[in-house]
Amino acid sequence: MNNPGEQAGSVARPHREVPLGILPLTTQICDFIAFNVSAIFLKTWVDGAETGLSFAGAGRLGLAGGTIFVIVAQLTGAYEVELLFSVRKNWSRLFSAWLGTALLLLSLGFMLRLMPAIPRSGILLWFASGLALLALSRAVLVLIARHLKRRGCFNxxxxxxxxxxxxxxxxxxxxxxxxxxxxxxxxxxxxxxxxxxxxxxxxxxxxxxxxxxxxxxxxxxxxxxxxxxxxxxxxxxxxxxxxxxxxxxxxxxxxxxxxxxxxxxxxxxxxxxxTLHEKPMHGSRVMEKWAEDRLLSLLLLILSSPLFLLIALAIKIESPGPVFFVQRREGFNCHDFRILKFRSMHADKCEADHIVQAKRDDQRVTRVGAFLRKTSLDELPQLLNVLSGDMSLVGPRPHAPSTRAAGRLFSDVLTSYVARHKVKPGLTGWAQICGWRGETDTEDKLIRRIEHDLYYIENWSIWFDLYIILRTVFVLFGGQRAY
The missing domain is CATH 3.40.50.720 (NAD(P)-binding Rossmann-like Domain)
Structure with missing residues (x-):
């Protein structure tokens, strides 16, 4: 439980220790100064316009805004010691704090009519120049901190x-x-x-x-x-x-x-x-994922309802049998659930158990089914599984318990296979948009798919989900196809 940012040296130097706590304090002072400089820059830029922004007003904006920025940056963890030795991590937190402060100031200014009639170009320039000043200040401080660290001043x-x-x-x-x-x-x-x-x-x-x-x-x-x-x-x-x-x-x-x-x-x-292992979904993350699944799946169901009817009609016209194909799949925590798909095979060839994955030019697949599988539209009814809570929009794709890779059960190929059940299975996933979809006819294909699934579980975020959903659209229209 060492303090973040501590560095080892095998030989003790003459004692000139600089307390690590001076780094956050120095950074806060520099941030406050940079914010005030950006306010003066704003006054200089709009000086010729009838804005009502005086030097006294710019000074008040700098003092109040600088104080608010330091508080917001503290709340977002922008002054954590380990970040003050890394430019990349530093800038990431800095941008979040600056964006939050700018939005807060603009909202308060316009709602309370405290903000003079500053042109939009001036506001945009103030936003960009203020961020640039803060980023430059942080970069210089990181270089100084690293230099002192190499000299052992913090040791x-x-x-x-x-x-x-x-x-x-x-x-x-x-x-x-x-x-x-x-x-x-x-x-x-x-x-x-x-x-x-x-x-x-x-x-x-x-x-x-x-x-x-x-x-x-x-x-x-x-x-x-x-x-x-x-x-x-x-x-x-x-x-x-x-x-x-x-x-x-x-x-x-x-x-x-x-x-x-x-x-x-x-x-x-x-x-x-x-903590040796943490639940992938815990605390507020559970609610975030729940809201994402319910809201987006409901919206997609409403938008695709005409398509639902057309596909159902095409399936009934081509071959007798039910519109939907129901199959047992392994879901969250290894519990089975019934997955819904549009039927893409002849009714007498559909296998609910002892699954044999579809192959290229598979004779069991109907003409409508071939189109549905090629475009992945056969997966559309799984939006109902998402609404019911059995699945998520994004997650590892669910497999049938009897599915095999090169003749071996998936769970026999990799002992870590069951780790993908730590989250709900998804309608799309990281492995699928990276090309690991379709038939797993070799063990290597299964291993690559599981590696991507576990990476998704360990790095989940709302933004990661939205990125995968967006990439899925491009994959469906121009990438690898299932058959």
Whole structure:
């Protein structure tokens, strides 16, 4: 649970530590100044027009707007320390904060009639120039922060207590982690040196007494205890001995913790726990996905209702049998559901179980069905599955339990196959628009499809869904076709 933005160094330099907290404060001051400069620029641009914007008004806009921007940027996480070392991440949060502030100021100004009659060109130029000033200011600050970081100015001098396997793993992790601001002093341990071995990545500088002496001499800022958690009595004794000294004391994870070093840590009450896997849909994300599915599927059903009738009529005219084909598919949490499709095969050739995937020039497919499958219009009734809650508009495509790739059940090819059931299946998906649709006649095709499905699950967002829906339109009219 190291602080974000800390960097390791194997040798401690002369102590000239700059507190990391100075970076957010400096950035806030620079943002405030940049906002005020943009307000003055706006006054200069519209100076010849009858706008009623005086220098005093521009000053008030700069003071009020700058304050609001700093607050909005703080709420959107634009001053998080780890972002202040990355231009790309910095600019992403900065744009969100600037857009929110600009919309808020314009809305308040026009609703309360506090905004003078500034021409649209002036407002657009103010928006662009203000964003450019803020982006330039942030870029310069990132370069300065990186320079100071390379010089070790943010580094805290750290000693590891415990030179066993756990301590060595910790030392290697810190040394090889370029986002930490820690200068490792060395190991301290009370155990016999012969028990510790010779291959230590850092010098062994002594025992507890030597560590306390180094702290008293002002050589150590932080101590990390790398000892087995099972030795609670020993841990309490060491903490008691160090707690009377002015250093930060931390407890390193046990060996299993290094395997999950990138996993987030949260407090369960007052107890720190590590999140090994998170539900893909949780909290507000569930409501976002629910609203997206219901609203868009209802809209699409209304718009496509004439097409529904035409397709149903064409199916009935060409061959006897039902309009819809109902089949069992595996859905969310591996629960089965009944999927709806327009019937694209002769009624006596449709298989509800023991599915054999359609192949090119498949004799079971009708002429109308061939057109429906080519354009994917046979999937249109699944909008009803989305409305009923069995499916989503976007997600991994649902497969029948008996479907095979190269003669093997999908679940036998990949043990991670069932992970795609962590979300609801979709009418379209990331794998489909990337070309992995249609028959899975080889195991490699199935593996590529599952890789794309799992990527979608791990990176879901509303914008990702909308992008996939838009791409689906182009794929249907110009991409790979099913048969």
């Amino acid at each position: 805290r001098r750290c000693a590891i207590y415990g030179a066993g396997e756990q301590g060595r793993d910790l030392a290697h992790y810190i040394i090889n982690h370029d986002k930490l601001t820690l200068s490792l002093i060395g190991f301290y341990d009370d155990r016999d040196h012969e028990r510790l071995g010779e291959c230590l990545p850092l010098p062994l500088r002594g025992d507890m007494e030597d560590l306390v002496s180094a702290i008293r001499a002002g050589e150590v800022d932080q101590v990390i205890l790398a000892l087995p958690w099972a030795g609670e009595v020993r841990l309490r004794q060491i903490v008691a001995a160090l707690s009377v000294t002015p250093v930060q004391i931390r407890l390193a994870p046990e060996k299993a913790g290094f395997a999950y070093a990138r996993m987030p840590v949260m407090l369960l009450g007052g107890l720190p726990v590590m």
